[in-house]
Amino acid sequence: MRYLPLTKADRQAMLAKVGVADIDALFAGVPAGKLTQGLLDLPRAKGELEVERVMGRLAATNTPAGSVPFFVGAGAYKHHVPASVDHLIQRSEFLTSYTPYQPEIAQGTLQYLFEFQTQVSLLTGMEVANASMYDGSTAAAEAVLMAHRLTKRRRALLAGNLNPHYRASIETISRLAGDACVALAPAPDGKQDLARYLDDSLSCVVVQTPDFYGHLHDLSALADRVHAVGALLVAVVTEVVSLGAVEPPGAMGADIVVGEGQSLGNALSFGGPYVGLFASRQKYLRQMPGRLCGETVDKEGRRGFVLTLSTREQHIRREKATSNICTNSGLCVLAFTIHLSLLGTAGLARLARRNHANAVALADMLAAVPGVEVLNQTFFNEFTIRVPGRATEVIERLAGKGVLGGVPVSRLEPDRPELEPLIVVAATEVNTDEDRAAYAKALREVL
Amino acid sequence: MRYLPLTKADRQAMLAKVGVADIDALFAGVPAGKLTQGLLDLPRAKGELEVERVMGRLAATNTPAGSVPFFVGAGAYKHHVPASVDHLIQRSEFLTSYTPYQPEIAQGTLQYLFEFQTQVSLLTGMEVANASMYDGSTAAAEAVLMAHRLTKRRRALLAGNLNPHYRASIETISRLAGDACVALAPAPDGKQDLARYLDDSLSCVVVQTPDFYGHLHDLSALADRVHAVGALLVAVVTEVVSLGAVEPPGAMGADIVVGEGQSLGNALSFGGPYVGLFASRQKYLRQMPGRLCGETVDKEGRRGFVLTLSTREQHIRREKATSNICTNSGLCVLAFTIHLSLLGTAGLARLARRNHANAVALADMLAAVPGVEVLNQTFFNEFTIRVPGRATEVIERLAGKGVLGGVPVSRLEPDRPELEPLIVVAATEVNTDEDRAAYAKALREVL
């Protein structure tokens, strides 16, 4: 077997050195009868060529985003990732290293974590950021738990236009941890007066911008109101590219900003692995979940980086830790930070403009299709349309015509008939004029 | 432009340091009127995404070998290359390094060259091998030139079953260098009595095994006869995987063995870049063309490697050099040597058996197609069939049915009507039972 270096002769010599007769002698600690006899009922070893064949056939039944006019978003976005990013993250020394517990031989990982934390802080307009969470949805759940710890309250208010998967993720942990969680009903027109629901039982208000339906929100006034009741404002950003064009939550008074970083550097990959962004005010640092990388010096006074403040973490604090997270999104962080280093301010701003321009062009084209209504006054690269009939069927019919036209809201919000005609539509820099034209044409045809 | 780090401000500052007013002042040496004004008539800069689109469209019009039942060989072979090979050759330190002229910081390149030279020696059964030529065909041409130098004669005899592209490459340089070159007519049945043509005007006899039509040749008797007239036997191997199963030319008396190494580690890539193998007897070392890597020690006595015996080469010897070659096939060498290190004796032997078995199975199936005749008694993974009618048309019709069925001999030997019904057919480990069945079925249909 190509991955196993020991030869039969090696095994014999080593067993002799250990002083046992055969391999099962090493499994003597296993209770009687519990050692499996023979092989399990699974296929036998395969060469690379055969594995490629089997996997290739599975893959071939799926429709890649890059092969069709593609407008699916709602929390994961098809962006163009420079070839250098994927090349660099595959460098052996990045790909096959562990969590940087031995900093002297992990400065590569540590330095990019430090750079990443800074980039996330700059992007979100926050003071500090951690070294990543699993993804945006789990980061959102952790933000709520952090708010509970900080406020010593255990009730969260979730805006109706929070991505329903994020809402569900928060609800699940809240329910099982015994915390309260109030989720408002969706407001697909983008209008929801959260202030009405505020009171001093709340630890936090969780709000997304651009929201699930694409609307942009000025959080400043809300932040004041939230702070006035002693709660924290948690802002969620699922499309990080938007931060190249719109005001960051940090500038609008958010206390914790969480986000999904997939858009930068990371493939769609059917939903994972992605990278959760987590930023907050400096004063809340000690209650942050996850790893933090900090600057220090070595014995000779040279700058270096280490994981720090680990007294917050499970491996030191065990049941008193701020979170149970251990493995996070290391390599996705790397992809994110490389892509963003390549973009820089100028590149990110232009990328954002291009996304916005493409979305505006698409919205105008779709609005011109008879029977279609665009719900948004404001949006970045994603907006919601209302179609006659059930959106799921429209989307299936579009797929039949080779256009992946967006996400039917009911895919994530199944039991609300009023949402059944809605489609969340995303446009990014990968869409061409022809893609948009194909979408409008197909939509005209299927309606 | 993403590849150009200088900013406008940088350029200004640097021009100031140089002490000139503008960039064209640096081109003052160009004769009057010869500096182009404005931009040339070519498209403007493109982002990655656009380049991918343009190139992707071009690529999409071609039929990849991996997408169809594929039996094309005749000097380049579709083999499966382990994923680790392509990963490793893309390591920055291999990919972006130059010829190892500073050995202290090029031991990586030098060590693999030394390992490669040894592998090629072992494979071919020869005493020494160089660090590569451009490809098999140019290696063959260089072998003839080397034989001329060694024998001080200037007339080569080429076997009729030498790959016609190789023959042509030798003929071209011979003609223009003023050397004689006698090429025998093809013998698609594999029977050619080379000994009849030997005399003491010959510097060398060039013979291929497995030959262009797939026949295997025992060179031992020929070698004796060639040596008897004071000439050298140059053996050509275009399918290096064969050496895992068949007797190497070195064991049959060849003086120089050249070959195409593409089969190991290297993609088909429409014919290049490939890797030329070049091996000879130790006593001919000083007349070898190309780079050689040798073992030595450093100042502290540690083993190390350097390019050596460069007094044979153009950069030292200029017009007295054994060849004008400079850049060779470095990275293709690396792919070759990694693949072969992974295979080892056991893996190469099994790979060769698998190739042979697949070819035998295919030959039997095609022979059963009415009207088809297999010409070979012996073969490794390639053989020749005779079909009713013109082979080019049969191959086109097969392509129309989604089977790439081999090379019509007339593609390389255009003006010989007797060869028009012949197809050279190759089978490798990538072919499945279904591929073979598809071929036989399609052939039945098109005949």
Next chain:
Amino acid sequence: MSTSNRQSRPAAADTVAGAGDSFSGNRGLAVEEGLIFEIGRTDTTGVDIEEPAAFTARLGTLARREPLGLPGLSEPEAMRHYVRLSQKNYGIDTGIFPLGSCTMKHNPRLNERMARLPGFGDIHPLQPLSTVPGAIQLIAELAAWLRELTGMPAIAMTPKAGAHGELCGMMAIKAALAARGEQRSLVLVPQSAHGTNPATAALLGYRVLSVPARADGTVDAEEVKKHLSTDVAAIMLTNPNTCGLFERDVVAIAEAVHAVGAYFYADGANFNAIVGKVRPGDIGVDAMHINLHKTFSTPHGGGGPGAGPVALSAALAGFVPLPFTVIDGRGIGYVEHAPGAPQLVASLPTMPGLALSRTTLSGGAAEAAETPAATPLGRMCAFHGQMGMYVRALAYMLSHGADGLRQASEDAVLNANYLRSSLRDLMSLPFGETLCMHEVLFDDQWLEGTGISTLDFAKALIDEGYHPMTVYFPLVVHGAMLIEPTESESKLSLDRFIASLRGLALAAKGGDRNRFLEAPRLAPRRRLDETKAAREPKLRW
């Protein structure tokens, strides 16, 4: 943006550096590299994007006012920056990575290639299921392998790493208790457990009771029984445990736990010792997470991403979080909402070489592998989990097959015992004669009197060209050194590692203290001041 580099500023021009140093601060191929904030410029970019034609923005009042301040690098600069950073890292590809409990095994590049097939890498989690049948099939296939390997009937696929899997399993337990109308408050955790175990239990509001181990390093069933009551929700047991030992009382413990109506959560981080040898389902486990990034070789990537599917017993099978696959006579179905009927996505594969093509594994209409619960657990994260890791793990499994998986475990255990036998005369084994499983634990007793700590010893290994073992974990022995070679090491590699360890051990005993206290001397950095980092946190530029 400053372009000066505080760290590796070039020696001021026209001054002379000492003869042993370089002017640049570099040392041959070891090159210093500044931060992107020192190298980059806000007006530089390494990505060319066409500026859109003029259009009317729809950002309302929310166009960005804050300047971004992000540095940009041209592509050549970026390339060099990250290549140089990488060169300051150690990885499995550069040498043995014997971190106990971490299973740092070879990461096949085939798996990377498979994950990048457009049909896996370039599909969106919310495109119509009709356009991704192969993706759902792959998830179901991987679950089928995990079911057979664990001997457990249901797999919760979505958890994103081991700790997330623990959360999933413990939530399932809590939900199952709730479904039974019970609310329990205690979770038993042995002292040797990984920090994520108590942290997870605490996250769900459980109080953690620590169970001591007996002298041989394993948990005594009798000791467990002492702590058991009907207020105990679960025990969280790692098996093989973090001392590298198989919990020999495990069957008795499971029985005792079940007897009080509690559940047996197994931390599967050490599954690599027993894949194909022992099935957790056969020894009474109710829930066990599996770190695909350990046992099934998806790359650790400097700290992640991982994937932590959880195998569940029949008692917990109803509490699989959303979404999940269901296999029945019609084929492979997918449940994204509960309660909800599965959406049929694909028929069962007929191509050879897949587990689901084997009738014994694919199951009939009656035995749905994963049954929606009456009170479902809900969703733990957006989308479908760590697809990229599933692809890699499945490629690993297909490559190994039943035979290779078993052989890998045997080799992992053999390698660990070979190290144990080769070092035991010099280094101290806390649990004496017991053979180990896939990792061997030493303590620091043998260093007594040398003035050298476990940490010093670890750092000295760095100078030798090796990544240290796990140190100071588990907490149950003093100055722990936990070595896990994995099956990926050749005998030659082990022999060299052993030679270095022995050389160091003798040096330590021989009084060569400076070698250890000064270590590492030959790494990109000397020992780093962690106290300063924590006291004056500087977490961003």
Next chain:
Amino acid sequence: MSTSNRQSRPAAADTVAGAGDSFSGNRGLAVEEGLIFEIGRTDTTGVDIEEPAAFTARLGTLARREPLGLPGLSEPEAMRHYVRLSQKNYGIDTGIFPLGSCTMKHNPRLNERMARLPGFGDIHPLQPLSTVPGAIQLIAELAAWLRELTGMPAIAMTPKAGAHGELCGMMAIKAALAARGEQRSLVLVPQSAHGTNPATAALLGYRVLSVPARADGTVDAEEVKKHLSTDVAAIMLTNPNTCGLFERDVVAIAEAVHAVGAYFYADGANFNAIVGKVRPGDIGVDAMHINLHKTFSTPHGGGGPGAGPVALSAALAGFVPLPFTVIDGRGIGYVEHAPGAPQLVASLPTMPGLALSRTTLSGGAAEAAETPAATPLGRMCAFHGQMGMYVRALAYMLSHGADGLRQASEDAVLNANYLRSSLRDLMSLPFGETLCMHEVLFDDQWLEGTGISTLDFAKALIDEGYHPMTVYFPLVVHGAMLIEPTESESKLSLDRFIASLRGLALAAKGGDRNRFLEAPRLAPRRRLDETKAAREPKLRW
């Protein structure tokens, strides 16, 4: 197969190494690595291939008898072997690679990705042309770019590297002379020429006449005229020349050469200085090879592969070697045999963004870009040339566009002059005040009396973390140091490089001899004994 490692044998167990060393011979992340012959075993393999079912072999009497003796490595071992070897290399991605005449510029990874598209990387050179229209179109497209950039009407695409291109161009010249019924015997080559120039001329039986340069480093047209006669076949001139200077008499030289019926071969290795700025066709060049692996950024790969297309003037356009593309009103044709009518392979592209979509470049029926000759040159190699390099080079050109290509040349020249201006007070310029093109040449006059040679200085740069410049070439100045930064270097990178060079220069002048004579001290190896290597050649295990 021996498994002991002669080089980096582990310290014999149980001995104590000196405190400054390690027991392993490694130094932190710098790990020693043996040869595959020391690590591998003939019964190990890293490739799993299914053993075929029993069958009757058709090998006749020729089944292999000789044992192969090739070592095999498992995949983890192979991974580590080559990763470790790579770590002993310097590359553009790790730092500036200022080798004069080599144009070591950034290698975009986009180009690597494009070359691996199955439609380019996985097509066979002999599959029916009807199944590869895009491949032929790509070759024609690249030729179109090269025609416009050189201002020359025909491109011979197949040569495999620069030297092969020289051979092609000189063969075309010889063939053209022969077609004119002439046989000439001399080729003029300036002393500063690269070794491949005289070697190529000699290969074709020409006698090489060396032309001296004048004091300013360029070739004097009057001096050339002295050597010209009707026995001269060609002059081979590099422009900009290897001293980094534009040959200011080049137009006069071309005229003089043409006046005697000879041809002007230009070595295009230095094309990077003038792409988009000067068209060789405009200054009288008849043939010029273009190193795609220099000017157009296909990776050098540790010595290759390259690609050396040759631009030909109208006078030589008939001598393009086989195969070649022909563009006429019908579209893109391909000629594989001569004489032979082109096979129509594809129509001209209509998609925007390609050169061939521009009517001015695609030409009409009358102006076939490459016209088959009456006496064709024949074939220089199998198949169609270096397709993999064409793809990369075209991706580079499409990325840069007319604007970017011109900017790149300007930046390359600016960077070289910036270095020149920043170092000229310390290091000596053989050609005084003349500004340079894309590379700057220093000699060793400034080292006089220091006891330090050009080689010593170069080796000291290694300790600083830099790859040295080209040394002792060109031969026309004493102790040459030829520095070519390329356009890929940022100002910051140049400033650091300058600081190190200045530091070293001052150290040299300040008498710090040991720093140079002992250099390199910090590389994976100290200076290697090249004499021993040549005297006792050991070329294989």
